[in-house]
Amino acid sequence: MDIxxxxxxxxxxxxxxxxxxxAHGFGCDxxxxxxxxxxxxxxxxxxxxxYVGSGRSDxxxxxxxxxxxxxxxxxxxxxxxEELDLxxxxxxxxxxxxxxxxxxxxxxxxxxxxxxxxxxxxxYIDDGDxxxxxxxxxxxxxxxxxxxxxxxxxxxxxxxxxxxPERPELGEELAGAFCRTDPAIARVxxxxxxxxxxxxxxxxxxxxxxxxxxxxxxxxxxxxxxxxHAAIPGSRLVTLRxxxxxxxxxxxxxxxxxxxxxxxx
Amino acid sequence: MQRSRxxxxxxxALLEDSAEDLYxxxxxxxxxxxxxxxxxxxxxxxxxxxxxERAQVVGRMSFSDLLTVGGRMYHETHFAPLLRMQGEVGGxxxxxxxxxxxxxxxxxxxxxxxxxxxxPLLIRTTVFDARDRRAYERELLRARQDAERDRxxxxxxxxxxQRSLLPPSLPRVPGLEAVAHYHTASxxxxxxxxxxxxxLGDGRWCFFLGDVCGKGPxxxxxxxxxxxxxxxxxxxxxxxxxxxxxLDTVLRDGQAAHPAPRYxxxxxxxxxxDEDGFAVTLAAGGHPPALLLGADGGARHLDTxxxxxxxxxxxxxxVTVEARLRPGDxxxxxxxxxxxxxxxxxxxxxxxDALLSFAAELAPAPAPAVVEAVVxxxxxxxxxxxxxxxxxxxxxxxxxxxxxxxx
Numbered sequence: 001m002d003i004x005x006x007x008x009x010x011x012x013x014x015x016x017x018x019x020x021x022x023a024h025g026f027g028c029d030x031x032x033x034x035x036x037x038x039x040x041x042x043x044x045x046x047x048x049x050x051y052v053g054s055g056r057s058d059x060x061x062x063x064x065x066x067x068x069x070x071x072x073x074x075x076x077x078x079x080x081x082e083e084l085d086l087x088x089x090x091x092x093x094x095x096x097x098x099x100x101x102x103x104x105x106x107x108x109x110x111x112x113x114x115x116x117x118x119x120x121x122x123x124y125i126d127d128g129d130x131x132x133x134x135x136x137x138x139x140x141x142x143x144x145x146x147x148x149x150x151x152x153x154x155x156x157x158x159x160x161x162x163x164x165p166e167r168p169e170l171g172e173e174l175a176g177a178f179c180r181t182d183p184a185i186a187r188v189x190x191x192x193x194x195x196x197x198x199x200x201x202x203x204x205x206x207x208x209x210x211x212x213x214x215x216x217x218x219x220x221x222x223x224x225x226x227x228x229h230a231a232i233p234g235s236r237l238v239t240l241r242x243x244x245x246x247x248x249x250x251x252x253x254x255x256x257x258x259x260x261x262x263x264x265x
Numbered sequence: 266m267q268r269s270r271x272x273x274x275x276x277x278a279l280l281e282d283s284a285e286d287l288y289x290x291x292x293x294x295x296x297x298x299x300x301x302x303x304x305x306x307x308x309x310x311x312x313x314x315x316x317x318e319r320a321q322v323v324g325r326m327s328f329s330d331l332l333t334v335g336g337r338m339y340h341e342t343h344f345a346p347l348l349r350m351q352g353e354v355g356g357x358x359x360x361x362x363x364x365x366x367x368x369x370x371x372x373x374x375x376x377x378x379x380x381x382x383x384x385p386l387l388i389r390t391t392v393f394d395a396r397d398r399r400a401y402e403r404e405l406l407r408a409r410q411d412a413e414r415d416r417x418x419x420x421x422x423x424x425x426x427q428r429s430l431l432p433p434s435l436p437r438v439p440g441l442e443a444v445a446h447y448h449t450a451s452x453x454x455x456x457x458x459x460x461x462x463x464x465l466g467d468g469r470w471c472f473f474l475g476d477v478c479g480k481g482p483x484x485x486x487x488x489x490x491x492x493x494x495x496x497x498x499x500x501x502x503x504x505x506x507x508x509x510x511x512l513d514t515v516l517r518d519g520q521a522a523h524p525a526p527r528y529x530x531x532x533x534x535x536x537x538x539d540e541d542g543f544a545v546t547l548a549a550g551g552h553p554p555a556l557l558l559g560a561d562g563g564a565r566h567l568d569t570x571x572x573x574x575x576x577x578x579x580x581x582x583x584v585t586v587e588a589r590l591r592p593g594d595x596x597x598x599x600x601x602x603x604x605x606x607x608x609x610x611x612x613x614x615x616x617x618d619a620l621l622s623f624a625a626e627l628a629p630a631p632a633p634a635v636v637e638a639v640v641x642x643x644x645x646x647x648x649x650x651x652x653x654x655x656x657x658x659x660x661x662x663x664x665x666x667x668x669x670x671x672x
C-alpha cells in the first residue's frame with residue numbers, strides 16, 4: 001500500500017534541512033499544526049501526516065485491532081519514516097502522540113534525533129500515588145460525550161473553514177474533511193488514548209527529549225509533566241505560559257520557538 | 266399615523282425591557298470568556314440553571330470548570346481546537362455540572378469576537394438546555410442501533426436460508442469437473458435462483474438450474490418446493506422433460522391457494538457416461554439456452570427455444586435437446602441475471618449474444634476457468650448487475666498427456 005496516501009503525508013519546507021515530523025493527537029488531524037508549520041518550514045523540512053482513521057487518511061486501511069493500541073499508531077510513524085527514508089528525525093508529538101513517539105523511538109532509536117513531547121501524559125487515569133488527573137468513570141463519561149455527539153457529528157465536525165483569503169479553494173477543500181471523524185473510529189482512538197499506560201516505557205528513552213507543558217491544562221496537568229520529566233533520563237522541561245491543551249493554537253509563536261530551539265541544538 | 270399610535274404604545278409597554286434585561290433573562294444561557302477560558306460575563310438564566318452565584322463564577326471559574334469531566338475532555342480535544350481554528354463552532358452537545366452535582370445536557374455554540382485587526386478578543390457562547398432534545402436524540406440513537414442489529418440478524422437469516430437452498434458442495438462425479446457460483450445481489454433479500462447436481466443411482470447423474478419468479482421468503486419457499494419436487498421426480502422418472510412436467514403439475518396444483526403466481530424458468534439435464542465423456546439430455550422451460558464451450562475453441566447455444574414457463578401455463582411445451590460432452594468440452598448453465606445486467610453508462614442490456622461471444626473468446630476452457638471468468642465478468646458489471654445470478658459449469662477434463670484416460 002502507498003504509505004504517503006494512506007497517511008496523507010505532506011512534506012513542506014527546505015529540502016535537505018533537518019527533519020521535523022509533526023504528529024497530531026486525538027481529536028483532530030494535521031490541521032492542528034497550521035499555525036506553527038509555516039514558521040517551522042522556513043528553517044526545517046516539515047513532515048505532516050494523519051494517523052490512519054483521522055483526517056484525510058485512507059479509512060480502508062483502518063482496523064480496530066491495529067489502532068486499538070498505541071503500538072499501531074507508532075507503526076504508522078515508523079512506516080512513514082521508512083517510506084520517506086528519514087533519519088535523525090525530530091519527532092514532535094502532541095498529546096497522545098507524544099507517547100506514540102516514545103514507543104517509536106524506543107523501537108527504532110536509530111531513526112530519531114530528538115523527541116518533543118507536547119503536553120504529554122503517560123497515563124491519564126489516577127493509579128495509587130500517581131496522579132493522572134482522571135478516574136475511570138471520567139473516561140467513560142468522555143466516551144459517552146463522543147456517543148452523544150454521534151448524530152450531529154458529520155455536520156458539526158466538518159464545518160466550513162473560515163477565512164483563507166489567500167487560498168479561497170482551501171476552505172472548500174477542507175470543509176469536507178476538517179477534523180472529520182468516523183464516530184466508531186473516534187471511540188477506538190479515545191480508548192487507545194485514555195486507557196493507555198506508557199509509564200514503563202519512559203525510562204527506556206535514549207533519544208534527547210524536550211517536554212513542553214502549558215501552565216494550565218486540564219488534560220495534562222503540571223504534575224504529569226513533572227512526572228514525565230523525572231522518568232525520562234536527561235530530558236528537559238519547558239512550561240509555556242499558555243492555557244488549554246493545544247499550545248500550538250493558543251500560543252503558536254512560543255510553541256514554534258521552543259520546538260525550533262530544541263531542533264537546532 | 267393617528268390610528269397606529271395606540272399599537273405603538275402597547276408594544277412599547279410590552280417591550281419595556283432593556284438590552285440588559287434581554288441579556289440577563291434571555292431564554293438561553295449567555296457566557297463571555299477570555300481567551301484563556303476565564304469567565305468574564307455570564308447571564309442570570311445560566312446562573313439559575315447551574316445554581317451558581319455570579320461572584321463565584323466571574324473571574325474565578327473557566328468555561329470548562331462548568332462542564333462534567335467527560336465534557337471537559339471533549340471540550341479540550343475537540344471544541345476548543347475547532348473554535349481556535351474556525352472562529353466558531355456550533356451545535357455541540359456537552360454536559361454541564363450544576364452546583365448540586367446534577368448533569369445538565371446542553372447544546373453549545375461559540376464564536377470568537379475579534380478586534381478590527383483580526384486579533385481574537387474574547388469568546389461568546391450561547392447555551393441551550395437540551396434535556397428534551399437529548400432524550401429524543403438518545404431514542405433516535407437507540408432506534409438506529411436496534412435497526413442495525415435487526416439488519417444484521419436479518420442478513421444472517423437470509424444467508425443461512427439461502428445456503429439451505431443450494432447444495433453445500435457439489436458431489437464428485439467421475440470424469441467430470443463441476444463448478445458452481447452464486448452471486449447474491451442483496452444481503453437483505455433472498456434470491457430465487459437455484460441449482461443442483463446429484464446421482465441417479467445407475468451411474469447417471471442429474472443436474473438442474475433455474476430461477477423462481479420473484480424474491481424474498483415467498484420465492485424461497487417456491488425454490489425449496491421446486492428442488493425437492495425435482496429430486497423426487499428424478500427418482501420416479503429421470504427423464505428431464507418428465508421432471509419438468511411433474512414440477513409444473515405440483516406448482517399449478519398449489520396455485521389456487523396462493524395469491525401470488527408461482528412459476529420458474531428451468532433447465533434440467535441428465536449425464537450418461539459413454540466411452541470418453543457424457544451424453545447429455547437437456548430439457549428447458551422458459552430459460553435462456555445453455556452454452557457449450559467446445560474443445561475445438563468454438564461456443565454455441567444448445568437451443569431450447571420454445572420451452573415455456575414452468576407452473577403457470579396450461580399444457581406447456583418443453584423443449585429437449587441432446588448433446589455430447591467430450592474431453593475439453595464445458596457446458597455452462599446460467600440464470601438471466603448474467604444477460605439482463607446493464608453494465609456501462611448507456612445501461613444497455615448485456616444480452617445473450619454478448620454472453621455467447623464471451624464464451625467463444627473463452628473456449629476451450631475447463632469448468633473452473635469458465636466459472637472464474639464468468640465471476641470476473643459479473644463483478645465487472647458492478648452496479649449494473651442488480652439480480653441474483655447462478656452459474657453451473659460441467660466440463661470433461663482433457664486426457665492427461667500419456668495415459669489417455671480422463672482425469
